[in-house]
Amino acid sequence: MKKIFLMNIVFFTMILGVSYIPVEGGSSEHLLQGFGVVISFLTILWLVSIVLKDASIIDIFWGPSFIVLGSSLIMIMDKVYSERALMILFLVILWGMRLAIHLGIRNIGHGEDFRYVEWRKEGGSNYWWFSFFRVFLLQGALATLVGVSIYFGYLNETFLSYIEVFFGSTLFFIGIAWESISDIQLKKFRKDPKNKGKICKAGLWKYSRHPNYFGDLVVWTSIFTFSISSNNILIILGSSLSPLIMGMIFYYITGPILDQAMIKSRPEYKEYMKQSNSLFPKFK
Numbered sequence: 001m002k003k004i005f006l007m008n009i010v011f012f013t014m015i016l017g018v019s020y021i022p023v024e025g026g027s028s029e030h031l032l033q034g035f036g037v038v039i040s041f042l043t044i045l046w047l048v049s050i051v052l053k054d055a056s057i058i059d060i061f062w063g064p065s066f067i068v069l070g071s072s073l074i075m076i077m078d079k080v081y082s083e084r085a086l087m088i089l090f091l092v093i094l095w096g097m098r099l100a101i102h103l104g105i106r107n108i109g110h111g112e113d114f115r116y117v118e119w120r121k122e123g124g125s126n127y128w129w130f131s132f133f134r135v136f137l138l139q140g141a142l143a144t145l146v147g148v149s150i151y152f153g154y155l156n157e158t159f160l161s162y163i164e165v166f167f168g169s170t171l172f173f174i175g176i177a178w179e180s181i182s183d184i185q186l187k188k189f190r191k192d193p194k195n196k197g198k199i200c201k202a203g204l205w206k207y208s209r210h211p212n213y214f215g216d217l218v219v220w221t222s223i224f225t226f227s228i229s230s231n232n233i234l235i236i237l238g239s240s241l242s243p244l245i246m247g248m249i250f251y252y253i254t255g256p257i258l259d260q261a262m263i264k265s266r267p268e269y270k271e272y273m274k275q276s277n278s279l280f281p282k283f284k
Contacts, residue, residue: 004133004134004138005133007138008133008137008138008141011138011141011142011145012141014145015031015032015035015141015144015145016032018031018145018148018151018238018241019031019032021234021238022234023152023155023232023234023235023238024155024232025155025157026151026155030073030076030077030151031073031144031148031151033072033076034069034072034073034076034144034151035069035140035141035144037068037069037072038065038068038069038072038140038143038144039137039140041061041065041068041140042058042061042065042136042137042139042140043132043136045057045058045061045136046131046132046135046136049131049135049136050128050131053112054111054112054116055112055116055119055120055127055131055135055136056107056112056113056115056116057107058135058136058139059103059107059113060100060103060104060107060108061100062099062100062103062139062143063095063096063097063098063099063100063103064096064097064100065096065139065140065143066092066095066096066143066146066147066150067092067093067096067097069143069144069147069150070088070089070092070093070147070150071089073150073151073154074086074089074154077151077154077155079154082154083160084153084154084156084160084226085153085154087160087165087168087226088150088153088154088223088226089150091168091169091172091219091222091223092147092150092223094172094176095172095176095219098176098179098180099179102180102183106187114261115257116131116135119131119134119135142245142249145241145245146220146242146245146246146249147242148238148239148241148242149220149223149224149226149227149239149240149241149242149243150223150242151238152227152230152235152236152238152239153223153224153226153227153239155227155230155232155235156226156227156229156230156232156235157230158229158230158231160226161229164225164226164228164229167225168222168223168225168226169222171218171221171222171225172218172219172222172223174218175215175216175217175218175219175220175221175222176215176219177215178204178211178212178214178215178218179211179212179214179215179216179218179219180215181203181204182203182204182205182211182212182214182215183212185200185202185203185204185205186200186205186212189202189205197265197266198266199262199266199268199269199272201272204281206276207276207277207281207282207283208276208277208278208279208280208281208282209255209259209272209273209276209277209278209279210250210254210255210258210278210279211281213250213254213255213279214279214280214281216246216250217243217246217247217250217279220242220243220246221243223239223242224239224240224242224243226239227239227240247279250278250279251278251279255278255279259273259278
């Protein structure tokens with residue numbers, strides 16, 4: 001529990017630090033208010049999870065958390081008439097809704113995910129409140145940190161050129177296509193009874209162990225590109241935190257957790273790990 005509280009404190013400190021980056025047109029209150037809206041949204045979701053006895057519903061609402069952040073910031077920062085802000089929010093909505101629909105179809109009706117089942121066992125009778133800090137508050141902080149490119153993108157006051165729209169949108173759709181195709185390929189692989197107990201190495205999964213995460217990383221890199229044209233280096237550097245943090249989460253936290261779970265159920269997965277990269281595609 002101490003570790004969870006420490007992680008929350010670290011993430012809150014990072015959000016506070018980012019919010020106080022001195023950028024013209026920005027305010028320390030804006031990002032903090034957006035964070036507050038996200039936490040309010042996830043607190044309601046936490047209460048629902050207590051009734052359902054299923055904390056893993058947070059997975060379905062991971063994507064929508066960014067939509068809540070982007071929508072709240074565009075109003076808080078008074079950017080509803082900004083073409084750049086509307087473009088960024090549109091792409092975030094597309095990504096968030098696709099992810100929510102995919103995870104909803106995959107998870108609903110299948111019970112609580114194994115990770116949360118283990119945490120529930122660890123928490124015992126106190127898990128109902130423990131889950132708020134370990135799951136909902138933590139993911140709200142992570143969503144806000146990963147979503148800082150939305151905030152800094154909104155602060156970019158330069159003219160939105162056709163080149164920016166083309167480059168950013170192209171990169172976005174490459175990322176979301178990579179993510180979607182890998183999800184479809186994994187679903188198809190698992191549906192075949194012949195593949196029970198086997199490791200998916202088909203399609204994009206032969207190039208990396210987590211191609212869906214790579215697609216996510218490309219998506220958030222595309223959101224970052226809408227800040228590159230800014231004349232303020234702090235906006236560019238601040239926005240770059242999104243793909244950097246997302247990549248670190250996948251490479252050092254989520255990826256290893258899934259890899260270890262796969263090793264337990266499929267010992268041959270160790271060999272697959274030697275042959276493939278975790279995140280970035282390894283083309284032969």
